[in-house]
Amino acid sequence: xxxxxxxxxxxxxxxxxxxxxxxxxxxxxxxxxxxxxxxxxxxxxxxxxxxxxxxxxxxxxxxxxxxxxxxxxxxxxxxxxxxxxxxxxxxxx
Amino acid sequence: xxxxxxxxxxxxxxxxxxxxxxxxxxxxxxxxxxxxxxxxxxxxxxxxxxxxxxxxxxxxxxxxxxxxxxxxxxxxxxxxxxxxxxxxxxxxxxxxxxxxxxxxxxxxxxxxxxxxxxxxxxxxxxxxxxxxxxxxxxxx
Numbered sequence: 001x002x003x004x005x006x007x008x009x010x011x012x013x014x015x016x017x018x019x020x021x022x023x024x025x026x027x028x029x030x031x032x033x034x035x036x037x038x039x040x041x042x043x044x045x046x047x048x049x050x051x052x053x054x055x056x057x058x059x060x061x062x063x064x065x066x067x068x069x070x071x072x073x074x075x076x077x078x079x080x081x082x083x084x085x086x087x088x089x090x091x092x093x
Numbered sequence: 094x095x096x097x098x099x100x101x102x103x104x105x106x107x108x109x110x111x112x113x114x115x116x117x118x119x120x121x122x123x124x125x126x127x128x129x130x131x132x133x134x135x136x137x138x139x140x141x142x143x144x145x146x147x148x149x150x151x152x153x154x155x156x157x158x159x160x161x162x163x164x165x166x167x168x169x170x171x172x173x174x175x176x177x178x179x180x181x182x183x184x185x186x187x188x189x190x191x192x193x194x195x196x197x198x199x200x201x202x203x204x205x206x207x208x209x210x211x212x213x214x215x216x217x218x219x220x221x222x223x224x225x226x227x228x229x230x231x232x233x
Binding site for chain 1: 096101108112115119126128136139143145146147149150151229230231
C-alpha cells in the first residue's frame, strides 16, 4: 500500500514538473494561468496522498481551502485578462 | 463593451454559500481541530471577494450593506470585553471560563468564553481584509 502511494506521489510530482515547464515557457498569460490552476489541483492531490501516508485527517480542510483559493485566484486572473481590472465600481458601463 | 458572464455569476451565487458555510464550520471547529477565527475570517472574506469579482462593487455593497470599519470596531470591543470580563469577577486578566450546558437542540454542549474571543478575532479579520480590498479595488 505504501509503495502504491509513493508511486502516485512520484507521478504527480513529475506532472507538476511538466506544469511548471508550461508556467515558465508558456507563450501567453492564459497558458500560465491554466498551468497554475492545474498546479493547484496537483497540490491538492499531494496533500490528500500525504494525509493517507501519515494517517491523519487534519489535512482534509487544507484540501477544500486550496480548492477555494485556486478557484478564486483563477477567476481573478481571468477577469484581469478579460477586462483589464479585477474589481470594477459599476459593471453596467 | 458589455460582456455576458452569466455562468460566472450563477456559479458565484452558489459557491458563495458553500464557502461561507465552510468558513462557519472552520470557525466553530477551531477548538478541537485545525481552524479558528483567523482562517474562518479569511475564508469569509474570500467568499465576499468572489462575489465582488463576479459582480461589481456597487451590487455587493447593496447586497451586504456593511461598513467594515464598524465590523473591526465591534470585533475589537468583543475581544477586549471577553478578556477583561474576568477582572470584574476577581480573576486575573484573560481568564476564560467554561461549563457544560444542556441546550434543547444540541444536548450536552460545552460553552467556552474563548469562542467569544475567537468571534472578535473573526470579525476583525473580516473587517480588515474587506477594508483593504475595497479601498484598493475602487480605482476612480
